[in-house]
Amino acid sequence: MFKEIIINVQPFEKRIAVMEDNKLMELFIEREDKVSIVGNIYKGIVQDNLPGMGAAFINIGLERTAFLHYRDISSDFMDKEELADKAFLRAIEKDQYKKGELLKENDEILVQVEKAPIGTKGARLTGQITIPGKFLVLFPNHDQIAISRRIFSYREKARLRDIAKKVKDPNMGLIIRTASYGCSYEEFAEEYKNLKLIWKNVIKQYEKKKAPACLFNENDLTNVLIRDMFNHTVNRVVVDSAYVKDKIISDLIQLEPDLVDRVELYNEESPIFDAYGIEREIEKSFNSRIDLKSGGHIIIEQTEALVSIDVNTGSFIGNQHLEDTVLITNTEAAKEIARQIRLRDLSGIIVIDFIDMKSRRNQQAIYSTLTNEMKRDRSKSKIFKLSPLGLVEMARKRIRPSLLSTFSERCQCCNGTGKVLSRDSVALKIYRWLKRAENYLKERAIEIYVHPNVYEFIIQHPQYFNENYPFQTEFIADKKINQGKFEIYSAITHKKITNEFNR
Numbered sequence: 001m002f003k004e005i006i007i008n009v010q011p012f013e014k015r016i017a018v019m020e021d022n023k024l025m026e027l028f029i030e031r032e033d034k035v036s037i038v039g040n041i042y043k044g045i046v047q048d049n050l051p052g053m054g055a056a057f058i059n060i061g062l063e064r065t066a067f068l069h070y071r072d073i074s075s076d077f078m079d080k081e082e083l084a085d086k087a088f089l090r091a092i093e094k095d096q097y098k099k100g101e102l103l104k105e106n107d108e109i110l111v112q113v114e115k116a117p118i119g120t121k122g123a124r125l126t127g128q129i130t131i132p133g134k135f136l137v138l139f140p141n142h143d144q145i146a147i148s149r150r151i152f153s154y155r156e157k158a159r160l161r162d163i164a165k166k167v168k169d170p171n172m173g174l175i176i177r178t179a180s181y182g183c184s185y186e187e188f189a190e191e192y193k194n195l196k197l198i199w200k201n202v203i204k205q206y207e208k209k210k211a212p213a214c215l216f217n218e219n220d221l222t223n224v225l226i227r228d229m230f231n232h233t234v235n236r237v238v239v240d241s242a243y244v245k246d247k248i249i250s251d252l253i254q255l256e257p258d259l260v261d262r263v264e265l266y267n268e269e270s271p272i273f274d275a276y277g278i279e280r281e282i283e284k285s286f287n288s289r290i291d292l293k294s295g296g297h298i299i300i301e302q303t304e305a306l307v308s309i310d311v312n313t314g315s316f317i318g319n320q321h322l323e324d325t326v327l328i329t330n331t332e333a334a335k336e337i338a339r340q341i342r343l344r345d346l347s348g349i350i351v352i353d354f355i356d357m358k359s360r361r362n363q364q365a366i367y368s369t370l371t372n373e374m375k376r377d378r379s380k381s382k383i384f385k386l387s388p389l390g391l392v393e394m395a396r397k398r399i400r401p402s403l404l405s406t407f408s409e410r411c412q413c414c415n416g417t418g419k420v421l422s423r424d425s426v427a428l429k430i431y432r433w434l435k436r437a438e439n440y441l442k443e444r445a446i447e448i449y450v451h452p453n454v455y456e457f458i459i460q461h462p463q464y465f466n467e468n469y470p471f472q473t474e475f476i477a478d479k480k481i482n483q484g485k486f487e488i489y490s491a492i493t494h495k496k497i498t499n500e501f502n503r
Contacts, residue, residue, distance in 0.1 A: 003234050005225070008273050009241035014221045017278045018229065024281040025376075026342050027403060030221050037062075037113045041129060041216040043206050046107040049100070056103050057122070058111055061212035064122035068111060070100030074127035074141045108211045110202075115398060118405070119304060131195050131202075132218065134227045134255055135180035135187060136164075138195040139173030148178040156181060167192045179231050191255075222247050226255060228378065236262045240272040285344055285403055290336060296329040298337060302404060306349040309337055313355060323362065326355045330366045338373030347379070347398035356390050367392065413482045421484035423457035426450065430486055431464050438469060445472040445491035451483040 006017040018026035030036070044058040047065050056073075057065040103109070115124035131138040145164045147157050160183070164174050167188045180188070198216065205215040218224075222244065230237060230252075239245045245265050252260050266272045273279045284290070291297045292314075299310040311333040313325065337352060352370075357363050363386050370392065371383050381396040414420050421429070430448060450458070455477035458464065465473065474491065481487060488497045 005229060005234055005237045006272060006276050006278060007221075007225070007237065007239035007241070007244065008271070009239065009244050014244075015273070016221070016225060016229070017273065017276070019276065019278075020376075022277075023339070024278055024343060025339060026345075027278075027282065027285075028224070029403075030219070036116060036219045037123065038116050039113060039130075039132070039218040040214055041110070041112045041131075041202055043209055043211040043213045043215055044109050044111050044125070045211045046103050046105055046109060049103045049105065051101055054100065056100065058109060058125055059212050060111065060113075060123070060125070061214070062117065062123060064117060066111070066113070066117075066123040066125045067121075068109075068125040068127065072114075072126040072128060073100055073103075074110075074129070110206055110215075118398070129202075130175070131198050131216070132177075132227060133191045133195050135177055135183050135191050136195060137175035137177060138192070138199060139175060140199050142173030143171055144173045145176065146174070147176045148180075150178040151176070151181055163188050169196075172196070222251060226251050230256070230259060232259070234259075234262065236264055238264045238266050238272065240266040281343075285340075290340060292329065292332045292336060294329055294332050296333065298333050298340075300340060300344070300346075302346070302402065306351060307346045309340075309350065309352045311337075311352070311354050323357065323359060326357055327359075327362045327365070330354045330357065330362075331369055334366050334369040335373050338370060338377070341374070341381075341396065342377050342379075344403045345379075346402055347396045350394045350396060352392040352394070354386075354390065354392060413484065420482070423454050423483070424461075426454045426484060426486065427458055427461065427464050430458075433486075433488075434465070434469060434473070437471075441471060441497075443471050443490050443492070443497065445474070446497065447474050447476055447489045447491050449476050449478045449481055449487045449489070451481045451485075452477040452479060453483055454486070 002021055004019045006019060008015045008017075012031060014030040016026075016028040017024055042060040044060040044066070046056055047059045048057040050056065054070045056068045056070075058068050060066050109127070110129065111125040111127055112129050113123050114126045117123045128139075128141050131140070145161055145168070147160060151157055151160070160176050160180060163183075163185050164176060166185070168174050174192070202215045205213070209215065225237075225248065230248075237248065239248065242265055245263060248263055249260050252263070266275075268275060271279070273282075288300055289297055290300065296314045297312055299312070301308045301310075311330060313329050333354065340346070341350065354366055357366070367383070367385055374381055374383065374394075377396075379397050381394055383392065383394040386392055411418075430450070455475055458475055472491070478487075489495065490497060
């Protein structure tokens with residue numbers, strides 16, 4: 001598999017595209033007004049403490065207060081005289097509820113963003129601080145060592161654990177990341193030293209800065225690239241900014257000098273995302289329907305609660321038995337669904353309705369295909385086997401808003417439903433308004449502004465409005481009017497008539 005990372009740098013936006021065999025698999029976007037805050041460390045202020053919810057709301061300087069559950073509180077930075085008593089500290093460590101009750105309004109607290117604000121929900125916080133590097137994650141609140149589940153060799157796990165024990169301080173914890181496979185003592189020691197310096201700087205700022213304040217921002221584009229994406233499985237990185245290229249190389253010289261020669265500068269005239277066909281793939285990602293090569297298709301519908309994915313054979317009729325036709329379509333769909341989940345960054349609860357299969361072997365084959373494809377995903381997910389209704393349910397960790405949420409906003413016409421009132425429904429709504437107005441309206445003539453589609457329907461169906469009203473009516477087409485709405489003005493004074501009859 002040929003894997004490459006394409007980086008497009010613009011004044012107000014930076015984009016990273018992950019390509020596998022010339023297919024767009026993942027897309028990351030950093031905008032000036034929508035920079036990710038996940039992983040950032042803040043000095044916050046307790047605004048509300050709600051024992052009934054087992055949580056507190058913390059002001060970290062965002063538009064909405066953030067949510068901190070009692071179980072995620074760390075007592076390390078709780079400014080409480082009672083915590084000087086070690087016996088008392090040990091007691092509350094066993095009871096997160098008691099620890100939470102100690103929080104008082106206007107208390108200052110050290111927290112880290114675990115989940116970004118999504119929709120109407122504020123950010124989710126934790127007091128268990130982590131500082132990620134390329135090979136290690138520093139865990140200042142603990143003294144344990146954990147190893148990535150994706151390192152399967154017991155011998156390698158034992159070797160990495162021994163190195164970590166020698167490198168770390170007794171009061172510090174470490175998570176050994178998948179990328180550390182094969183790392184040397186020197187590489188661990190160098191990274192641990194850098195992570196420890198970052199933590200010391202966080203402590204200094206916590207003591208000096210006035211809350212609310214951001215103490216550590218881990219979402220710099222080049223940091224994310226080198227730490228989470230760029231490793232020896234990547235064949236090359238192509239970037240269209242000389243400044244960003246130099247910065248990536250500068251960081252790589254210290255961390256991964258072997259990867260420096262894989263970084264290239266793109267200096268052609270055509271935009272880099274156009275040259276690699278990425279722009280076209282991004283446009284497709286906004287469609288709910290994705291066509292498959294076989295002739296089948298999948299439909300993706302996103303709601304606030306869950307994502308539903310439906311698989312259809314479409315125009316594909318196959319050449320053999322129905323079960324074989326279904327297996328081919330479902331197999332192709334499973335691979336494309338895994339790709340779309342990564343590309344669109346779909347998360348939360350995902351329900352997939354594959355085409356019904358009678359064969360248990362075929363059902364297992366589709367499940368295996370989906371799980372194998374999702375192993376390439378860097379976000380954690382859990383996939384359940386087919387339910388009695390033939391559905392595959394899965395849960396994927398939500399870290400940031402989906403691609404659709406990043407690029408779009410709620411439609412002002414349909415209010416997010418994806419539907420608007422039909423032309424005849426609007427016409428009947430106007431008809432009912434006029435009937436009610438007969439007994440109350442004092443105007444001698446009115447103008448009714450409607451969307452051109454509604455206007456066309458009214459002209460074609462005059463029977464809706466052939467009654468003799470005590471006032472004259474004139475319909476006017478206006479593109480600025482939402483198809484599901486209408487506005488009424490006095491034909492004489494041109495003042496808008498209130499919607500008191502518009503029920």
